[in-house]
Amino acid sequence: MRATPASDLTGRARLRAAALRLFAERGFGATSVRAVAAAAGLSPALVVHHFGSKEGLRAAVDEDVLDRIGAALRDIDGTEDLMASLGAVSARMFGADPLLRGYLRRVLLEESPSSAALFARLLAGARVELDRLAAAEEGRIDGDPQWAPFQMLCLILGPLLLEPVMQPNLDQPMFDPQVLARRSAANQRLLRHGLFGATPDAEG
Amino acid sequence: MRATPASDLTGRARLRAAALRLFAERGFGATSVRAVAAAAGLSPALVVHHFGSKEGLRAAVDEDVLDRIGAALRDIDGTEDLMASLGAVSARMFGADPLLRGYLRRVLLEESPSSAALFARLLAGARVELDRLAAAEEGRIDGDPQWAPFQMLCLILGPLLLEPVMQPNLDQPMFDPQVLARRSAANQRLLRHGLFGATPDAEG
DNA sequence: TGCCAGACTAAACAGTTGTTCAGTACGTTG
């Protein structure tokens, strides 16, 4: 599928990749065009040749990242198993690439068209997911039904956003597939029964 | 004659306040010393005179912010009412000042001594809070007891971190005291019984 | 073969960056 052909190892792609890394690590404002070019082993002038400006480079990186996430979300949309979908969302989206996580972190906490679009999509997904969960459960949501999807997103996105401060307090890598699966199971348990399980039977 | 020589309207304090605002709005890397000085109506050279360097200024702002938060947390430590404490944490800490929220957002998502110290403190608080909650409930935690406090922090910090992307999807100001109280009640309900309430009884 | 579009570069542009320096104003202390 993803061929990664030579055509995508061109200067343009190298610059975008280097920018993703540096923007994720240092932030957009603190990253110079020269630093990006140097990291890609290319000339600074090539940035403006390919992307028009530094802002154009950011737009290209944004688009690339959002495309990747959009594709991951689309892949998941078909799933029917609750557990699998909740877990898969986290795994596919955020487990993948530490750089992607870092970049996403920065995107999500500013108000921009990109971030608004991404969050709207996540919110819609959370609502669908909640409906499924409600259907599997008895039915209606107890508390504030409008706030519930936001709570769900907090549980999913929280570890992503707080990774830098949470990780030092944990002994296992937060985005290891196994840990991630365990976490999404815990999230689901919390959403269904709260922390203090009403049904201590079932799953071991 | 300064109108109020009361130790905290001096140039030093004005610079710190201006820096807090600009760092919160644009980030540290994207804020120039000149911009800070101009916002405070002072000369750029005064920044280095008082704080040694731009980095020194950041340290001073960090210290100021963490002190404020530490004080707020200390005030709460005495509380006994569950609902009140969970709500009060959010209200006192984050409801207060939009600038503080913005700054905190940036601090929390990088790995630094400041952020590590702050999060460690929050984590300890969450554990205490959870113990209280568990005591009020029957007893032990169902799922992963080590992860539970992190989930709690996700619910509390999530809206803070995601404010810029969440707010456009809501019709009321997220950090309005009333909204905040409702949110913390919803969080507590979620933690106790999950989204699909087992006990639809009274509520305050 | 000649030719040209596109990838790519070195050098230079004007503006901004954090920081330094020399010096002024002023309240306190000797």
Added chain:
DNA sequence: CAACGTACTGAACAACTGTTTAGTCTGGCA
């Protein structure tokens, strides 16, 4: 009074910023 420390300033510093320009190289097409 003089001397001093401290808040504060404008001007200048070298280094860096994003961007421009003029030019070299290369692969494909006429």
